[in-house]
Amino acid sequence: MGLVIRLIELLLVLVPLVGAGYATYRAVMSARGRAEPELPPATxxxxxxxxxxxxxxxxxxxxxxxxxxxxxxxxxxxxxxxxxxxxxxxxxxxxxxxxxxxxxxxxxxxxxxxxxxxxxxxxxxxxxxxxxxxxxxxxxxxxxxxxxFSREEQDRLTRAQRLLRVAADTAATPQERDRAYRLARRELDGLVVLPERARVALERGISGELGD
Structure with a gap:
């Protein structure tokens, strides 16, 4: 009879502890579940x-x-x-x-x-x-x-600059523009490469004037 009483007393002690542990486990898992949505804002x-x-x-x-x-x-x-x-x-x-x-x-x-x-x-x-x-x-x-650039090269650049102004001048005749452009390209040969955008714009303008 004494053994039975002791077993009952032991159960009365253990049951609340198990319940508390389970409750703690639920609380932790619940807290983790609520914390997960906070990750996206950081991302x-x-x-x-x-x-x-x-x-x-x-x-x-x-x-x-x-x-x-x-x-x-x-x-x-x-x-x-x-x-x-x-x-x-x-x-x-x-x-x-x-x-x-x-x-x-x-x-x-x-x-x-x-x-x-x-x-x-x-x-x-x-x-x-x-x-x-x-x-x-x-x-x-x-x-x-x-x-x-050497003095000679600088002179060539100056001449080319002057000729290209004529080539871009719509007031000049188409023949004058075309000749000026060709001479300018000759002056610049080996010194400066005209950017494609500028070259195409000049050539299209002159070509249009010549009716090609």
Whole structure:
């Protein structure tokens, strides 16, 4: 009889402990379940930061392209600072190589980079190199102007600049424009490569005047 009483007393002690343990377990699991929805905001914040970084980089890419466009469409300016297209100069070559890489890595849609951190990092670094290389090349081109060229080469650049003004002048006759353009190309041969955009614009304008 004494043994039975002891067993009953032991059960009375253990049952509340088991119940408390189970209640604690339920509480912990419930708390974990409530904590899980807090993860997406952190992930969303990181995605938003990445999106802002990508958009800022695209804008910087566009700004640098616009700065380069000034040289592409303004031949007179280009011939004032011919180093910008002189591929013999390592700073100029670096700038053009960096531009090609940045253009190649530029996404059609910035959102495409959000799920590819490697591609995003490559593009951000490429644009930074492009901007830096352009700044350095332009600063050197402005500093040196035509100093990198001999006196004879500088004279050729001056003649070419004068001839290209005639080639772009709609008040000149088509024949005058065509002849001036051909002579300018001859003067620039081996010195400066006209950007394709400027060359095409001049040739189309002259071709249109000639009725080709």
């Amino acid at each position: 969303g914040t990181a995605a938003a930061a990445s999106r802002r970084a990508i958009l800022r980089t695209v804008e910087e890419h566009d700004r640098t392209d616009t700065r380069w466009l000034d040289y592409e469409i303004d031949v007179a300016k280009l011939l004032d600072y011919p180093l910008m297209t002189d591929m013999r100069d390592p700073l100029t070559e670096r700038f053009h190589r960096a531009k090609l890489r940045a253009d190649f890595l530029r996404p059609a849609d910035p959102a495409d980079l959000l799920d590819d951190r490697h591609a995003m990092r490559e593009y951000l670094e490429a644009v930074q190199e492009y901007v830096t290389a352009f700044d350095v090349a332009e600063a050197e081109a402005i500093r040196r102007r035509r100093a990198a």
